[in-house]
Amino acid sequence: MAVLFxxxxxxxxxxxxxxxxEPLTVQALARIVEIDVADALELLLELAKEYQDRPGGLKIVQVSDTWQICTRPECAPYIERLYRKSGTGLSKAAIETLAIIAYRQPITxxxxxxxxxxxxxxxINTLLERNLIEEKGRREGPGRPVLYGTTLEFLKHFGLKDVSELPPLEEFLVEGETIDI
Incomplete structure (x- = not known):
């Protein structure tokens, strides 16, 4: 590919x-700019590295199989002030429920x-309304209960490529405490 091009x-x-x-797939981006998917991916990785290496409030991230420009986490307090609305946060119960679902998904x-x-x-209703969790299927067995898991919106909200980037649970345990996963 020529330098100018x-x-x-x-x-x-x-x-x-x-x-x-919305985040865009490499395939969609390649189609729009009329280049090969491999070339588009290479350019996206270069762009992401350039944004990572320079100071500024934006970054380019891969979320699952899509790409987007988003703000850096350290800018969140300022953005929150700009868009502050009363009553838009999640309750402690919703946050605890979301954490359990994120780490144990799929879960009933x-x-x-x-x-x-x-x-x-x-x-769970709040998390469904906010599109942070979704139904992932049904468990085999009596009653076939709904299985819940996190969404692409969850990944975007927390700046994760996928759930494997969640911090290890051990970071949140008090010394000597254990947890079954």
Whole structure:
């Protein structure tokens, strides 16, 4: 790929990521700028590295099999002030429920309730409404209970490529405490 064409194409990819309201796949980006998927991926990786290496409030990230421009986590307090709305945060119960689902997915409502020790109807409904979790299928057995797991929106919200990037649970344990996963 010629240098001038390469720079123009990289600029076009950057512009597409900037204006897109949703993350875009490499295949879609390659199709739009009319290059091979491998070349598009190479340019996206270069762009992501350039954003990573320079100071600024933005970064290019891969979320699952898609790419997007997003803000750096350290800018979150300022963005929150800009968009602050009362009552938009998650309750402690919803956060605990989300953490259990994220680490134990796919998991049923009753399994979450066994871990938390309380009913989780309201937190699960809130998480479903916020598109942070979704139904992933049904467990075989009596009643065929719904299995829940996290969504692409969850990954985007927490800046993760996939759930394997969740911090190890051991980081949250008090010394001497253990947990069954």
């Amino acid at each position: 390469r720079d123009q194409t990289k600029s076009a990819l950057e512009a597409l990521l900037f204006v897109a309201s 409502r009753s399994e979450v309730e066994m871990i938390r020790g309380v009913k989780v109807d309201s937190p």
